Amino acid sequence: MTTEMKGLNLKEINKSYGNVKAVDNVSLDIKSGEFFTLLGPSGCGKTTLLRIIAGLELQDSGLVVLDDEDITIQPAIKRQINTVFQSYALFPHLTIFENIAFGLRSRKIADSEVNKRVNKALEMLEIDSMQKRFPHQLSGGQNQRVALARALVNEPKVLLLDEPMSALDAKLRAQVQVELRRLQQRLGQTFILVTHDQDEALVVSDRIAVMKDGEIVQFGTPEQVYDYPKNKFVAEFLGAANLISGTYHDGRLHTDLGVFEIEDTPSWDKGDVAIRPEWIKMSDIKPEINAIKATVKEIIYRGTNFDIWLDPGPLRVRTSSYKKIKIGDEVWLELGAKEMAVLHE
Numbered sequence: 001m002t003t004e005m006k007g008l009n010l011k012e013i014n015k016s017y018g019n020v021k022a023v024d025n026v027s028l029d030i031k032s033g034e035f036f037t038l039l040g041p042s043g044c045g046k047t048t049l050l051r052i053i054a055g056l057e058l059q060d061s062g063l064v065v066l067d068d069e070d071i072t073i074q075p076a077i078k079r080q081i082n083t084v085f086q087s088y089a090l091f092p093h094l095t096i097f098e099n100i101a102f103g104l105r106s107r108k109i110a111d112s113e114v115n116k117r118v119n120k121a122l123e124m125l126e127i128d129s130m131q132k133r134f135p136h137q138l139s140g141g142q143n144q145r146v147a148l149a150r151a152l153v154n155e156p157k158v159l160l161l162d163e164p165m166s167a168l169d170a171k172l173r174a175q176v177q178v179e180l181r182r183l184q185q186r187l188g189q190t191f192i193l194v195t196h197d198q199d200e201a202l203v204v205s206d207r208i209a210v211m212k213d214g215e216i217v218q219f220g221t222p223e224q225v226y227d228y229p230k231n232k233f234v235a236e237f238l239g240a241a242n243l244i245s246g247t248y249h250d251g252r253l254h255t256d257l258g259v260f261e262i263e264d265t266p267s268w269d270k271g272d273v274a275i276r277p278e279w280i281k282m283s284d285i286k287p288e289i290n291a292i293k294a295t296v297k298e299i300i301y302r303g304t305n306f307d308i309w310l311d312p313g314p315l316r317v318r319t320s321s322y323k324k325i326k327i328g329d330e331v332w333l334e335l336g337a338k339e340m341a342v343l344h345e
Helices: 046-054 096-106 111-124 140-152 170-187 198-204 222-227 232-237
Strands: 007-017 020-031 035-039 061-066 081-084 158-162 190-195 207-212 215-220 242-249 252-255 258-260 270-275 281-283 291-301 306-311 315-319 330-334
Touching: 007 046, 007 190, 020 046, 020 190, 020 215, 035 046, 035 170, 035 198, 046 081, 046 158, 046 190, 081 140, 096 111, 096 140, 111 140, 140 170, 170 198, 190 198, 198 222, 207 222, 207 232, 215 222, 215 232, 232 242, 232 270
Parallel strands: 035 190, 035 207, 081 158, 158 190
Antiparallel strands: 007 020, 007 061, 207 215, 242 252, 242 270, 252 258, 281 330, 291 306, 291 330, 306 315
């Protein structure tokens, strides 16, 4: 393995619990210094895979390699990997300073080095004024920072994050996501996040692996996975999508909604395409290509935008500019040729 391959390499990882295949032949190369996210619904195997990386679960077969070193059977305590759990797992009887210092003290690190590392972490995460407080005296967001600091002072090569923001309210979660992304970029460390929150994955990640039934069904950059979903599951799980069935011949897609030009050539004669609601253009004038005349059936106000359901379809459009729309209006829709992603089941 060359130095370019430095990072975390998973090779054909399998894990079963009885007849349930939790992780099914997963191979991944996670680059050193990237923010990588395992995204999927409950029960898809993402947390099991994270625990295998951490050394908290032993896989049935496969290899875990970190920076060219095979750590497959290495115990968790010897791996240069730390985990921030969903519950934070802070010690209620210890101050914030001592919570962060706990791992260092258990490794018999000298007091001067402990003080140096803990103070640096407190300052970096902007919680230095809280070091004498106890966890119950802090907010959820502040405790989340303490849990991060406790993991980071150990200077791990890889930091694992197991749904660390799920307990936060929506506004704080959005704020912490951005902070976490900035922190990771500043440190240049490898972060691996497990989440079921699609928005969270899009905000923080360099690359995303979407999991279903123990398998990785698609991975790539947030743009690649969101813009070009490979199948119905990814299209519907990662944001909202309109799925349109049809047959492809004569260089065009023939559907019940009309005949459309599409940019990609499908490998199938009969199948589906997906288009995101925000990519459908709405106007009073008939578009030159891929036009549909539709009637507004329902409007949902979401503050920054409207979600609009129309017939035929049902089609869903997301718009912030079409302010005068009302139920019963007839409008023209344009489904862009390059915005329709061909799905492969």
